[in-house]
Amino acid sequence: MSTKISIFGGAGEIGMNMYLYESESVAxxxxxxxxxxDNSYPGIDMIIPDWDYLKSIKDKLRAIILTHGHEDHIGGVPYLLEDFDLEVYGGNLTIKLLEYKFYERKIKVLTNVVKDKDVINVGDFQIEFVSVTHSIQDTFGLFITNNDLKLLHISDYKMDQAPVNGKPFDVHRFMEIGKKGVTALLSDSTNVVNDGLTPSESSIYNDLLDVFLQANGRVFFxxxxxxxxRIKQVVEICEQIGRKIVVDGSSVTKSVKIGRELGLLNIKQDTLISLQEAKKLDDDKxxxxxxxxxxxxxxxxxxxASNERKMLKAKEGDLFIISARVIPGxxxxxxxxxxxxxxxxxxxVDIEEKKIHVSGxxxxxxxxxMLNFIRPKYLIPIHGEYRHLKTHIELLKEVNYDVETEGIFAEDGEILVFEGEKLVxxxxxxxxxxxxxxxGEFVLTEEDLKLKKNLARDGIVIIQDFGKEFSLETVGFTLNKEDENRLRYFIDENMGVVDLSRDELLVNIVRRFFKKRFDKRPVVKYLI
Structure with missing residues (x-):
């Protein structure tokens, strides 16, 4: 029986994680x-995979299983569910975060909350949820079996033995999974270029406390x-040193609300105050x-920073703590x-000087x-750029156990085909x-993006035709009088040369002029 793993995103970049598991009868x-x-995408906020390929298997596509609630794993789900009717499985926090998105987009979805050690069946696949530590609660690895094929999918994890919430990373659990004979390990590659072990989330508490104690004015975190x-640690510090807290921003306000509902954030009632109340307090409070x-x-x-908030402006004495690594781009x-x-x-605060952030x-x-625990037949690195994926495979030279593991380099757009336990x-x-x-929640295609980039770079030329004469207008750049005269002369010189309609001919001539004169390709619009 053949099983396929198709990679839609996450293998070749940080973000856009999406994988399809498919047998002959179900997916x-x-x-x-x-x-x-980033700034190379004008007017674009987010990028998601194009899932047109899924339409060909729509009848056997049953569910989407979510490893955790970060945007690079759940941000595209509402858009996906507008095209496909799927059951959704995820941890409590993950489902709560998604339910806000579903409510905002007025999507009705069947959601299923899972916990550690839960097992579900999707057709001939059996999926066991395996708790891992990460920078967000309710993060799971997935132990996926289909007859003799055994796959372990761990998108994001670290081996945190002193997490702020929840249980430490369970080493013995993964050793037991390894003893079952894992065919392929699909594993997080993001930080494999970094030596050593990733520090525990709780390890930053003292440095954060020190930063707060040295601050004489307002602190923005x-x-x-x-x-x-991370937010929980800041709350505990503020309550310890006597600072009140204002939460500001739709995303963080939503997360704090969910955290309190789920018991992940225990905040005293009088700790949270409004912006108006904060103005009555001393800055160091x-x-x-x-x-x-x-x-x-x-x-x-x-x-x-842009001075757009009337009631909340940066000033002398303010201290800003940016407790995160910048995402590439x-x-x-x-x-x-x-x-x-x-x-x-x-x-x-300089993130390089003060320990105010650790990776997940x-x-x-x-x-x-992880390789020693699992001892897979195949290692398939995921969740990383090419350098991370390649480095992950190179690590096989540094481990020594009784199974010969083959490193498989795969990227977005690839399909891995298994027959039984063999990658064929x-x-x-x-x-x-x-x-x-x-x-406006506009979803653009690659052709739309190409046009957007063209408009941003080369602008628009509008020709308004009055019969015997015409006017020229440019958008996105200004044509000086000398070049406008050159353009008019070029048009007069070339009118009637080609057997085209007047509008087609004018547009064609203007395009040729800008290409020849400026190496620009503006969008040319003709109006009567």
Whole structure:
């Protein structure tokens, strides 16, 4: 019996994780995430996989299983479920985060909350949920079996022995799974380029406390909104040293609300105050937990730095703690935001000098330990850029056990085909992307994006034809009088040369002029 694993995203980039497991009779998805767009994507906020390929197997596609609640794993789910009617499985926190998205988009979905050691059946697949430690609660690895085929899918993990919430990473559980004879390990590659072990989340508490104790004015704290363990530590510090807390920003407000509902955040009732109440207190008695650790345009951090908030402006004495690594592509946004904060007299804690952040991903030694625990027949690195995937395979030279593990390099758009326990081939499908403009929730194709980039770079030329004469208007750039005269002369010189209609001829001539004169390709529009 053949089983296929198709990779839609997450193998070749950080983000956009999505994998399809498929037998001859049934199929299910693991995760459907987003990748946040950088400045090279004008007017685009997020990128998601294009799942047109799924339409050909729509009748046997049953469910989507979610490993955890980070946006690079669940951000695309609402868009997916507008096209496919699927059951959704995930941990309590993951489902809560998604339910807000479903409510906002008015989507009705059958959701199923799972916990550690739960086992579900999707057709001829059996899936066991295996709890792992990460930077968000309710994160699971998936032990997937189909007859003799045994697969372990661990997208995000680290071996945290002192987590802020929940149980430590269960080494013995993974050793027991390894004894069952795992065919393939699909495993997190994000931090395999880093030596050693990733520090525990709880290890940053003292450094955070020290930063707060040295602050003489207001403190603004930001991290990924779903990182409730980090927020919990800040809450405990504020309650210990007597600072009240204002939560500001839609994403972090939502996460704090969910965290309190699920018992992951225990905040005293009088600790949380409003912005108006904060204005009545001394600056050294207030902490603002805000959105925007990546400098996102609509976040609270960005709006404060850009002086867009009437009641909340950066000033001398303010201290900003950005407790997160910048996602590749967001460097320019965040750097500009930090520069603006300094302009207004605020300071930003240097993440390199103070231990105010730790990663949620396994480093090199943890990846090697995982290989020793599982001893798979095949290692298929996922969740990383090419350098991470390749480095992960290179680690096989540094481990020594009684099974010869073959490293399989696979990227987005690849299909891995298994017959029983043997990998018999690698095939391909056309791997495309869709692009989300969050202002209006527009979903754009690659052709739409190409046009957007063209407009941003080369602008628009509008020809308004009055019969004997015409007017020219440019959008996105200004044509000086000399070049406008050159264009008019070029048009007069070439009119009637080709057997085309007047509108087609004018558009063609204008395009040729800009290509020849400026090497520009503006969009040319003809109006009567």
């Amino acid at each position: 299910f998805l693991v995760d459907c995430g987003v990748k946040f767009a 930001t991290t990924f909104s779903s990182n409730l363990d 207030v902490c603002f937990i805000i959105s925007g650790c990546q400098g996102e345009v609509n976040s609270t951090l960005y709006k404060i 967001n460097e320019l946004n965040l750097n500009n935001t930090i520069n603006k904060l300094y302009y207004y007299g605020a300071k930003v 991903h396994a480093s090199k030694e943890e990846a090697k330990l 081939g690698q095939d391909n499908f056309e791997s495309k992307r869709k692009y989300i403009d969050a202002r």
